Amino acid sequence: MTATRVLVATAIVLLSLQTSRTAEAPAGASSCTGCHSAQAGASEMHALDGMPAAEIADKMSAFKAGSRPATIMDRIAKGFSEDEIRAIATWYAAQKP
């Protein structure tokens, strides 16, 4: 990991600490909300809260494998193991939309 990536990751973690969530998020989950807003209607982006875990996990795996067209999610998904993806997907599915 380059120093820049460490800095960016740290910034994302620090920013996400300010948002209160219902349960402690697994590693990496809080980095998603910057783009996938938790507030319905706040952005055009598909919110992850309440999305079925299998749907999140399947799409993330497809992004990771390069079989789902993406502008950025392919690169993001490659940063997570299948275990991490499952943990993140399970957590988002449990959040109230």
Ligand code: HEC
């Ligand atoms: C830098 C902004 C950004 C971040 C951070 C981000 N995403 Fe995404 N996400 C996107 C974009 C843009 C798309 C649309 C596909 C594309 O162009 O890559 C997308 C699409 C998705 C989709 C498919 C939605 C659908 O129904 O088609 C899922 C699932 C998803 N992201 C999950 C995640 C998860 C989980 C994280 C955190 C680990 C995350 N994203 C972090 C920008 C982001």
